[in-house]
Amino acid sequence: MDAARLVAQAERAMGSDLRPEEIVAEAWQAYELTEAVVRLLDERATRVAGSGPPGHPEDGYPDEARRSGAGPGTVPSAAGGRRAARLTTVRDPDGTLRALRVLLGEIGLAVVDLIGSAADEQAYWSCVEAMDAVDEAKDRLRELARVDAG
Numbered sequence: 001m002d003a004a005r006l007v008a009q010a011e012r013a014m015g016s017d018l019r020p021e022e023i024v025a026e027a028w029q030a031y032e033l034t035e036a037v038v039r040l041l042d043e044r045a046t047r048v049a050g051s052g053p054p055g056h057p058e059d060g061y062p063d064e065a066r067r068s069g070a071g072p073g074t075v076p077s078a079a080g081g082r083r084a085a086r087l088t089t090v091r092d093p094d095g096t097l098r099a100l101r102v103l104l105g106e107i108g109l110a111v112v113d114l115i116g117s118a119a120d121e122q123a124y125w126s127c128v129e130a131m132d133a134v135d136e137a138k139d140r141l142r143e144l145a146r147v148d149a150g
Contacts, residue, residue, distance in 0.1 A: 002088070004090075004096050010026060010029060010103055018110075026110075027131070029082065104134050104138050107134055
């Protein structure tokens with residue numbers, strides 16, 4: 001499935017009335033989708049130019065999530081299933097990257113709200129780890145933009 005359609009699904013999910021754990025799940029979904037899009041674009045760049053942007057750790061999860069055992073497998077998806085697993089193409093790279101930046105910003109704001117109202121320590125740290133994932137995804141998009149501009 002095209003990346004733009006997957007981002008649109010995430011935007012629709014975020015537009016609905018989500019429970020806190022679903023917002024956290026959407027943060028991880030967006031992180032995974034960003035990583036998958038970047039990998040697909042890296043592969044395309046490698047095939048076309050013979051080299052691509054700098055690589056990323058094999059497992060693709062933020063250091064904090066690896067240490068704590070958190071990540072996308074620990075929370076249910078609000079949209080049912082992992083979007084990144086359904087990614088097959090990126091027809092409009094620039095539009096998709098812009099849409100991902102907007103989506104990550106929206107999710108980041110929602111997670112910050114959750115952090116401030118977390119009911120317990122476990123919920124708090126789950127939100128913090130989700131926020132780290134969103135921030136890392138934003139960093140990946142900035143890194144890709146720098147490589148493309150250079």
